Amino acid sequence: MFGDVLRKFGSLVAGATGPIVRARDRVWHLSPEGEALFGSAGPSLDAWIADGSAEVVKSGPHRTVYRVVLASGTGYVKHCRINGPRAWAREVIRSPKARLEFENATRLRAFGIGAAIPLAWGTSDTRWPGQSFLITHDLAPAIAFPDFVEKRPLVPCERRKLAHALGAFLARLHENGVAHPDPHPGNLLVEWGQKRPTPPSPLPEGKGELTRKVSGIGTTHCAGSFSPFPSGREDGGVGCLYSTPEFSLLDVHAVRFGAPLSWAESRANLIRFNRWFQLRASQTDRLRFWRSYCEGRKTLPNLGAKEAKELERETLASNRRFWVTRTTRYRGTHRTIRKIRSGRVRGLAVRDLPGDFLRVLLAAPNDLFTKSGTRLLKQCVSSTVAELEMPTPNGPRTVILKRVNVRSALDLLKNLFRSSAVRRSWLFGHGLCERWLPTPRPLAMFHVYRGGFLPAEGYLLTEKVPHAIGLTEAVKACRDTRVLRSWGEKLARVVRTMHDRGVSHRDLKAPNVMLQNAAIDPVNATPVLIDLVGVRASLNAVPFARRAKELARLNASFLATPHVTRTERLRFLRAYLSVGERQLGWKTWWNAVSAATAAKVAKNHRSGRVLG
Known part of the structure; x- marks a missing residue:
């Protein structure tokens, strides 16, 4: 910050x-x-906007970004605005944001680090702080890193090269004393050469590399099912890119x-x-990144496994803090959520919910339960599901x-005086989606209000889990040991990941788990969590005692199922313990879960409730 103040009175570059x-x-x-391109007349920004040659790419209260075709190719214009007293005070004591970006890009390029080619920066011709403008040249054919990994499949050798190159790039930044305060992948551009077809070379038997998702939930989760580094054979494959990726x-x-x-300082930057x-890349590829980063850090020669584990733990803790903050956003409106109101009905809905359907829903929600084509799934004193x-x-x-x-x-x-059941389900449904945990996405939540201020009947609209079968029904009908074992291992990884990410379900019984696609492909069915009324999320991982109780509740659901043997229960427990860092020995967990199961059975026996 002090350097930015000095730069207001003279360039450091x-x-x-x-x-x-x-x-x-x-x-x-x-x-x-910029001088060679614009000459003595300077940029014709007003003319570009007036004739429509400047196309809006991003827009917000603090800045607008235009794409414009220049004589030398495509350029970008960033129009920075002052949108509050804090921003105005910041402009008083430091240089305009456009100047900072212009000079920083120039300095980065002098270091040989990729950055946009700065052409010009400008301000209003006044002494007072105000809007500023930055014009840069496009770095085509480079594209945003998330777009690169989401829009094209990567063969194994590409995934390996990308991880190594990314680690070397971050190491070069840190070795040059460069720290980007917001180093998310959206602020990275990647450019890679053309494909050169090569014949696949089969691996010798037994030499394949098995990679597993650190998220522990395979490819089924409500936030999408992509991984930028999909696991597979390290055999080069067909069409592997042999050039080295370049980052900007x-x-x-x-x-x-x-x-x-x-x-x-490096750890703080790497955590962000x-x-x-940590959600999208395999543990193997993150390890490749880390080894490449260590090789490039000549001033830190002692980096090793201890620092790698520290980085992973701190990243998970940072993510938990981030998720708690993100979840609270769903209490009100933001760019994906809007308020809804119709007569005595008030609530929230996602912005992509069809307006015509929403109006019908709010006008008479109870009529939809009796409408032709509606299928009742549950009807009892407390709730109705259709x-x-x-x-x-x-x-x-x-x-x-x-x-x-x-x-x-x-x-x-x-x-x-407290959040209702549907409001909690809405909030934590989105919270689990933010954590990349498998659960149906909530679409709308609303209450019928009595007297204008008392929230009465509550309604929750969610997506349907496709081709799903309840875990209880699926397990009872399954006699294939391999399929049963696959379901158990997948569910164990989901539950462990949920606990590590600070989420406690608090009603983790078999009826609250669905198997997605079990009706059409039982072998590849994946577990999905439902009924989130009792969910709690915190800044810390779920403690041992609570984990044992939740595993016991799930275990108790299958006490009356003969083919869920002790061996299968032990396999489930060991799969749970295999994800993330090891916590105590399996015997300690087995004894704790067994004791909690016995306590649950005794409690239900005293109250006369059937274990579900």
Whole structure:
């Protein structure tokens, strides 16, 4: 920050500001490339916007980004605005954001680090702080890193090269004393050469490499089922890219320069970078990244396994803090959630929910339960659950509507002073989606209000788990040991991942688990968690005692199922313990779960409730 204050009175980068041009009530500072392109007249920004040649790419209260076709190719114009007192005060004591980004990009390129080619930066021709403009040249054919890994499948050798190159790039940044304060993959561009077909070379038997997802949930989760580094054989494959990927930085206005980063500084930067990859990349590829990073850190020669484990733990802790903050956003409106209201009905809905269907739903929600084509799944004193068709522009879509009844005046008072059951299900449904845990995405949540302020009957609309069968029914009908074992191992990894990410289900019984696609492909069916009323999330991993109770509740669901043997239960436990860091020995867990199961059975026997 102090360096930014100094830069307001003189550039720290020799020749960064270049010639100065005054035109159309603006002051432009040109780079040599910008001077050759724009000349003495300066950029014609107003003309570009007026004739439509400047296309809006991003827009917000603090900035607008345009794409414009220049004589030398495609360029980008970033229009930075002051959108509050804090931003105004910041502009008083430091240089305009456009100037910071212009100079930082120039300095990065001088280090040989990829960054956008700066052409010009400008401000309004006034002494007072105001809007600023940055013009850069496109780095085509480089594309954003998330787009690169999401839009094209990577063969194993590409995945390996990408991990190594990314580790070397981050090491080069830190060795040069460069710290990007927001190093998420969206601020990275990647450029890679053309494909060169090569024949596949089979591996010798037994030499394949087995990689597993650190997330522990395979490819089934509500946030999407992609991994940027899909696991597979390390055989080169067909079409492997033999050139080395080149990376460039975006959004560099806050980049810091100094001495090579210490381990504490490097760790803080790597934690923010690793948060995205910990959910999407395999442990093997993250290890490749780490080894490449260590090789490039000449000033930190002693990095090893201890630091790697520390980085993984701190990343998970950082993600848990991030998820708790993200989950609270679903209490109100933001770019994906909106408020809904119709008469006595008030609530929240996702913005992509069809408006016509939503109006019908809010006008008479109870009518949908008796509408032709609706299939009742559950009806009892406390709630009613139905499956119905929702019209969409792409055709009908099956959704689940749940109504939670108000049985007494006490329920009304509870809803008034604490979050209702549907509100908790809505909140933690989105919370589990943020954590990449498998659960149906909530679409809408609302209450019928009595007297204008008492939330009464609650309604929750969610996506339907496709081709799903309840875990209880599926296990009872299954006689194939291999399939049963596969389901148990997948569910164990889901539960362990959930606990490590700070989530306690608190009602983890078999009826609250669905097997997605079990109706059409039992072998590859994947578990999905439902009924999230009792879910709790925290900044810390779930403690041992709570984990044992939840495993015991799941274990108790199958005490009356003969073919779920002690061997299968032990396999489940060992699969649970195999994900993440080891916690105590399996015998300690076995004894704790057995004791908690016996306590649950005795409790249900005393109350006369059947184990479900």
